[in-house]
Amino acid sequence: MSTVVPVPATVEDGWPAVAVREFDAAADLAAVERLERACEVGPSSGKLCLFTDLLGDPLCRVRHSPAYLMLVAEAPAGGDIVGVVRGCVKTVACGRFCSSSKVAYLLGLRVAPAHRRRGVGRGLVARMEDWFRQAGAHYAYVATDRDNEPCVRLFTARCGYAKFRAPSVLVHPVFRHDLANHPPHPAIAVLRVPPRDAERLYRARFSGVEFFPTDIDAVLANPLSLGTFLAVPAAAAAAEWRGADAFLAAPPASWAVASVWNCKDAFRLEVRGAPRLWRALARATRAADRALSRLRILRVPSVPNLFEPFGMHFLYGLGGDGPAAPAMARALCRHAHDLARRAGARVVATELAESDPIISGVPHWPRLGAQDLWCIKRLADGYGDGALGDWTKAPPGDSIFVDPREF
Template sequence: MVVVVSAAAAEEEEEDVTVREFDGASDHDRAAVERLERACEVGPSAGKLCLFTDLLGDPLCRVRHSPAFLMLVAESGAGGEVVGVVRGCVKTVACGRRGRDDELELFSKVGYLLGLRVSPAHRRRGVARALVARMEEWFRQAGAEYAYVATDRANEPSVRLFTSRCGYAKFRAPSVLAHPVFRHDLAPPRRAAVVRLCPRDAELLYRARFAGVEFFPRDIDAVLRNPLSLGTFLAVPDARAWPGGGGAGAEPFLASPPASWAVCSVWNCKDAFRLEVRGAPRLWRAAARASRAADRALSPWLARVPSVPDLFRPFGIHFLYGLGGAGPDAPRLATALCRHAHNAARRAGARVVATELAACDPLRAGVPHWARLGAEDLWCIKRLADGYGDGALGDWTKAPPGASIFVDPREF
């Protein structure tokens, strides 16, 4: 598919670009996208750290695990240089509950925009808008009712692009909570047991307790069975609170759960892409090296030295998705899950464990994290057409936020 767009920007001269589908079999396209990615630092600026993303030679790795996906590139009219790229996927997600007792789970088909990059020399010339417009056209053709995108709240040009020029509305403001992986294991909280669930039990639990959470993917079974999903783990006050052993499955737990519990799954981003911190002052690098040296020297006696792994070279992360639970002790049980995930990440060679939670999610209090490593996201949403009818949902763009949000690891 090819479409020629004359993309105009209010501040600068317009630029003629050709927007077409990325050709994964073309060495030219792969090399051009790789150069473009390397030219674009991702993350907040203005004195803060920036992250560079290395896609490990697979430009489609961020979307290829979704049910339907597309990658577009923009070529400059003068010479055919690739000056922009965007990825998108379409899936069906939960958009809330309705009914007298919230018994009706509502789903909507949505398109997700990610990986939008424009060459620094071609910014503010309408290239990004041309890419977004063409991707939205594909969303509509695929039957999507809404499009949404996640950006950093501190990235003002990106926020202006979507809210002022592309018609998106600010929707949700989750936070990425990240924690470095130390050289030593972290001790679990007392009175907490972590049980590994098989994919069937994990699916039953998620569908029974999370199917009404915003952005919960209807194809959760495909997510849980993906090779990058490293397992689902349930934290309970005592191992006896999980009656699913011996082939009983999740049904007894769902019929009579303990007063408090927490669950999460782990996604191996390390085998999909690598990150690298750029722009850190020499003092920060020296402090990180000193913390690792202290950890090596003192860890036999002080097992909790907060060492900083080497994040100034490419590193991998493990992402915790589906983090949720119930009961007054759920935050502490979430801590047990995070520490369990930390220890597994250390053995696997990942240097950061991260998750993303809604602003008012009560489990945030139990997630250990370093503010410097995280980010404050802004999710923007757009209704693609008025012809679908409001039905039981109404206009999702105007719905108030819930206590939690489900972050699909295929889009992280």
């Protein structure tokens, strides 16, 4: 059960004269929506970015976590909401550093344009970190676009965070036609895995991967999780599925696994700042696709309409083993594309570590993706430090787990 911990409405010494308090949905929803619309979110030059409309639920990106909180900054004159931030706390794996640690994720920091450079953002972050410590978190991290210099500067130069990991966001548009069998790949089969077997596979495959959530069972059981899929050689798929333990005891030479998360019912995305030529070319591809598909001549890789709010599916837990694992991952991505097409989503996205060997098999359009930057801060000493000391100084591994609840 998610928990919301109240925070006293006091002002820290040294911070500007704004009251930082817990978000009240009944009183603050309209004001927060206005603030979100007033803020530029993400890059504005033809890249994928968060749309300000969170479908009426400002907590949608944290409410599925074990513990979460949303804070607002209220100006004393008139009581206007001038800032907002969200946070959640969970227990995750720390890779080769140690077995696990309680960490906090900070996201959705927004400050009204007229109140920027006045310390409002730092005040919200500091108050959220107070709650993180109360909730027992020992590290806090935040993800931002690597090119978002003001945000990177705020966290690294003013809030004490250190640059930590730089995973890649890979995005593929959803075409008007299926991809799984075009061209066909008779050597690979994709199986749907029951949730309990999916949990067993993930714990076996990812238990030592950084940021793997210990409550993966709750993630897989969430209604937004649309299923887990396993790519194996077609010959192995012909045998009867005997469960995850039997599979892990004698796995095929190569395989891959991934799950699909439905983001389209939580928030909308859009591509902003695209030149008119791009829009015209995208319309032309869709027209050609419609015409040629009716004639059964050719399936054109048409560009969906990304220049107005649209929905997305997120592929999480993508990983595998063996020399053909990238090819298996490609089969899973094509399968996820077809699921998204039938559900009405216009893109499929995933996020992987730069050095993950499976990344070579993930189809994506570089112009739609982004290079994330994860920054981390140590909040408490003496817990989860293992033999290596401070996790913030641990070298990166080949893989990273991106929790779909916070994407």
